[in-house]
Amino acid sequence: xxxxxxxxxxxxxxxxxxxxxxxxxxxxxxxxxxxxxxxxxxxxxxxxxxxxxxxxxxxxxxxxxxxxxxxxxxxxxxxxxxxxxxxxxxxxxxxxxxxxxxxxxxxxxxxxxx
Amino acid sequence: xxxxxxxxxxxxxxxxxxxxxxxxxxxxxxxxxxxxxxxxxxxxxxxxxxxxxxxxxxxxxxxxxxxxxxxxxxxxxxxxxxxxxxxxxxxxxxxxxxxxxxxxxxxxxxxxxxx
Numbered sequence: 001x002x003x004x005x006x007x008x009x010x011x012x013x014x015x016x017x018x019x020x021x022x023x024x025x026x027x028x029x030x031x032x033x034x035x036x037x038x039x040x041x042x043x044x045x046x047x048x049x050x051x052x053x054x055x056x057x058x059x060x061x062x063x064x065x066x067x068x069x070x071x072x073x074x075x076x077x078x079x080x081x082x083x084x085x086x087x088x089x090x091x092x093x094x095x096x097x098x099x100x101x102x103x104x105x106x107x108x109x110x111x112x113x114x
Numbered sequence: 115x116x117x118x119x120x121x122x123x124x125x126x127x128x129x130x131x132x133x134x135x136x137x138x139x140x141x142x143x144x145x146x147x148x149x150x151x152x153x154x155x156x157x158x159x160x161x162x163x164x165x166x167x168x169x170x171x172x173x174x175x176x177x178x179x180x181x182x183x184x185x186x187x188x189x190x191x192x193x194x195x196x197x198x199x200x201x202x203x204x205x206x207x208x209x210x211x212x213x214x215x216x217x218x219x220x221x222x223x224x225x226x227x228x229x
Contacts, residue, residue, distance in 0.1 A: 004156075006156075009154075033215055035217050035218070037218075037220075043202070043222065043223050043225075044220065044222050044223065045204060045206075045218075045220035045223075047217045047218070047219070050215070050217055052215060091156060091157065093157075093218075100145075100162060100164060100170065101147075101159055101162065101172060101173075102147065102159065102206075102208075102218055103159075104149075104156045104157040104158070105156055106154060106155060106156040107156050
């Protein structure tokens with residue numbers, strides 16, 4: 001079974017609008033961390049936001065927030081007030097507390113339309 | 115500046131010619147790993163290391179070797195490259211060897227083409 005599933009290969013959003021990128025995960029470890037990364041067309045991987053499984057509140061970092069629904073095993077990334085520079089590939093990832101590997105989804109390509 | 119440095123950025127080689135992609139981090143991180151990125155497949159882990167002289171296979175280790183003789187360096191070795199190893203490769207490091215909290219810090223990637 002896939003550890004991380006991103007079901008949206010491509011998304012479009014109007015500039016200044018909010019957008020939600022979906023991520024579901026699969027683990028039986030009660031302790032885990034969830035991460036989102038951005039990969040612009042230049043290719044580098046940029047860390048955006050982290051959510052721990054025991055965190056009581058949803059993580060936020062500037063315009064990025066993580067909609068963490070533990071019972072549904074989902075960790076959706078919300079980008080508010082989209083900007084043209086947000087056009088990129090976005091990857092969801094997980095690391096289990098007792099584990100040694102990071103698992104990545106297949107990514108969502110976001111295009112912001114002016 | 116805290117960073118992960120991998121070289122080269124671009125590499126074109128021929129089938130069977132041994133090559134090494136270097137990776138170095140200056141953050142005193144315990145955990146280092148290699149990934150390959152292919153369209154539609156996301157990032158897949160090749161090998162990882164939790165400490166000096168401790169390495170283990172990820173999900174796609176076939177055709178690759180690694181070593182961790184020093185904490186800062188984690189080279190990826192392709193003894194006999196084949197065209198199916200044409201890919202974008204990333205080295206990454208994380209502060210802690212285990213646990214969920216530390217994010218990966220990535221190098222800028224190496225685009226490898228094997229003809």
